[in-house]
Amino acid sequence: MPIQHQSMLCIGVRLYTHIHADVSAIPPYGNAHLCLSYLCKYIPPCVHKPTCHERVQVRRCVQPRIGVTGARTPPVLVAELCWVAPELGASPLGQTGCRRCPVPPGCVATRPGLMAGKEPLLSALRGEVLQLREDGGPCTDTSPHLAAVCQLLESVLRKGLRQPVWGFRRRDYWHCLEQLPQGDGGRPNPLSLSIQRAATCSKALTAQGRGRCFLRSALQGKVLAAALRQLAHSPRLLEFYDPASSILGNEVLLEPFLSLVLVVTEMDFSLDLQNCSFLDESWLLPVCITYETVPCRVLGMVIRYVDGRVFVTEVLPESQAEVDKVVLAGDVLDEINGCSLRNASSGQAGAMVQKLKGQPLSFRVLRWRWHDGEVYEPLLPYLKVLKEKEPRFQLQRRPRRRAERETRKVQGGRLLYNLRYLGRSGVGTFGGKEVLEWAIPTVLEQHSAPREVLFDVKETEILVQEKASSKVLFRYVYPEVSCVGRRRESSHLFAFCVVSSPESPEGNTFDCLVFASGSEQECEEIIKRIGKGTLYFFRYNYSKMWSTKNCYSMPPHARSNNCFC
Structure with a gap:
């Protein structure tokens, strides 16, 4: 059952305890209420039990009990119960009490921000998550705190990541995520679909870009918490992460991090997942528009290829492109009728237009100007090269007026x-x-x-x-x-x-x-x-x-x- 997120981010106190129960008598794990009511019977009497106002997270692991002679006895359930008591005060660790009953020594009580405060990344992530929630409404690509949250999540996933001793490929967190189990019983689930979408993205050419595609897709599909929890419980976790320096490999820091991820997962996101051509280079995404035009003989766009990207260097006067008043000199053509132009070779865009001659065309165009009115920062190196190739090239700030087109x-x-x-x-x-x-x-x-x-x-x-x-x-x-x-x-x-x-x-x-x-x-x-x-x-x-x-x-x-x- 999920933890009550509001309490975790406010004044709630997290309680931990371990129990041993007979596995043969436990109800099906899918029924969380029956499972919880059964497990609560095994909580020691001295421990403050969860009430109807508190949510419980059950972490369980079935372990066989080995007898003295080596014969196997019926397995038992070693379960760790974790819940939030919102009415507990802010007393020192281990001495926190409840207004109704004290917390005995059998239970460990921690404030949610206590462990996070020891790790700067978690403290920064907690602050950005709070600000992202305060924005209200579905989170979009224009949300001011989205890039910061994504960047901090990425930093946590990279912290303590082990690098292979042999081989030239540097390991990134995407190499760990792509090895997660794909689907249940051969059937795809939302998590496996997010992994597959990132793995087959033609606009992301690096492991960094694919990892970022996955994080955005997981936020949109509300599967990020499931993915990271599955990664944290993976048998190969210690192969990927160093327990001494990582967060995912540290049991003390893992739970506060997963709790923050649960909060983010519960938010609503409305992201343009197709706008991913610059994720290889930056978390800042360009302004993306769709340009649809009727069949015509000549569009009137002069293009130039720079490092696999298709730039519009000029919009010819009296052409169809100028009449439509959409494309400006300096914009990047990202797609033509759904076909990606990322890493395009010279002449590829013109060949695609010729192939679609006589049909309506739909372009995805990336603006050279960002939301603040300045040049989109990741484009600056490309524009410098473009200026060297075309000395007379100038960024077009607005469509030509009628008097200018005369x-x-x-x-x-x-x-x-x-x-x-x-x-x-x-x-x-x-x-x-x-x-x-x-x-x-x-x-x-x-x-x-x-x-x-x-x-x-x-x-x-x-x-x-x-x-x-x-x-x-x-x-x-x-x-x-x-x-x-x-x-x-x-x-x-x-x-x-x-x-x-x-x-x-x-x-x-x-x-x-x-x-x-x-x-x-x-x-x-x-x-x-x-x-x-x-x-x-x-x-x-x-x-x-x-x-x-x-x-x-x-x-x-x-x-x-x-x-x-």
């Missing part, structure tokens, strides 16, 4: 592109398309402050104005443009080369100008329009023109070929 502006009856001018760099005396491969990274390495500009592709020229003041920054007629294109690695960036010094004695020199657009589609559109404009200009203004594949000739003074990628 990619064009009407001016004088014309549609202008809203772009960012990133800078320019000299490329020498050759302005062909080959220079774009190294000229664009050269401009990006300058780390110049981007400028918001209005980009206009006219019939005879390219006009670039400052967005804030409408001041003309550049104006180039098509004969001055030697090439235009972009790199495959940077789909939203494009550049074109222009003649910078046509009258130089050494020959013509060229500059490369780099711009950033809002989407890959817009970038392709601008490149095609510049290419067509140059081609039409030459067709109607020059009588001699020759062309090759993706290469259009310039007037003689340009000394280079117009190239459009």
